[in-house]
Amino acid sequence: DIQMTQSPSSLSASVGDRVTITCQASQDISDYLNWYQQKPGKAPKLLIYDASDLETGVPSRFSGSGSGTDFTFTISSLQPEDLATYYCQQYDNLPLTFGGGTKVEIK
Amino acid sequence: EVQLVESGGGLVKPGGSLRLSCAASGFTFSSYSMNWVRQAPGKGLEWVSSISSSSSYIYYADSVKGRFTISRDNAKISLYLQMNSLRAEDTAVYYCARDRDVAVVPVALGHWGQGTLVTVSS
Numbered sequence: 001d002i003q004m005t006q007s008p009s010s011l012s013a014s015v016g017d018r019v020t021i022t023c024q025a026s027q028d029i030s031d032y033l034n035w036y037q038q039k040p041g042k043a044p045k046l047l048i049y050d051a052s053d054l055e056t057g058v059p060s061r062f063s064g065s066g067s068g069t070d071f072t073f074t075i076s077s078l079q080p081e082d083l084a085t086y087y088c089q090q091y092d093n094l095p096l097t098f099g100g101g102t103k104v105e106i107k
Numbered sequence: 108e109v110q111l112v113e114s115g116g117g118l119v120k121p122g123g124s125l126r127l128s129c130a131a132s133g134f135t136f137s138s139y140s141m142n143w144v145r146q147a148p149g150k151g152l153e154w155v156s157s158i159s160s161s162s163s164y165i166y167y168a169d170s171v172k173g174r175f176t177i178s179r180d181n182a183k184i185s186l187y188l189q190m191n192s193l194r195a196e197d198t199a200v201y202y203c204a205r206d207r208d209v210a211v212v213p214v215a216l217g218h219w220g221q222g223t224l225v226t227v228s229s
Binding site: 038049089 | 144157166169202207213215216217221222
């Protein structure tokens with residue numbers, strides 16, 4: 001199975017800050033990577049697919065980059081409604097595997 | 108609007124069985140692969156199983172293989188997960204999820220239900 005390692009596991013930032021989360025795959029997955037947002041008590045929501053494509057309706061402050069084994073997810077200007085846990089997920093091979101999550105808190 | 112509504116969760120004893128259902132609406136159900144993903148309390152996401160649009164391709168996580176069976180009824184626009192020989196570690200919220208695009212294997216989970224809680228405890 002492909003292991004996905006996310007860091008940090010949690011972070012606290014102020015409104016307006018730039019937030020960056022990294023995700024590392026245990027082997028080359030090309031750009032077969034997605035990012036999800038899960039707000040407390042809610043189902044996950046797809047934000048970014050194919051490493052860098054923004055899902056329809058998702059604000060442009062969210063972005064993704066990377067290929068191979070190293071990926072980055074960025075919130076360019078953190079908003080109060082971005083309080084959530086963020087997960088990366090690879091689809092290069094089954095089983096689909098997710099990173100451990102990054103909990104984003106607002107200072 | 109895509110809607111996925113899970114049902115069938117509850118409390119079950121170790122070794123018991125449970126059948127989850129997911130009622131779909133707002134899209135052509137028979138065209139899309141469907142998935143189950145679970146989340147143990149306070150933990151991350153774990154993909155459980157996928158089924159292709161015509162049920163020709165079925166995949167399972169090793170953790171549930173031989174115990175869980177995924178199925179679908181395109182006429183009833185519904186997805187199912189039969190869970191047997193349940194263990195304490197199967198305790199989780201189970202989500203039904205649809206792929207973003209038409210594909211044989213799961214890629215990006217673009218639509219999710221609200222989840223149903225399964226608790227395995229004596």
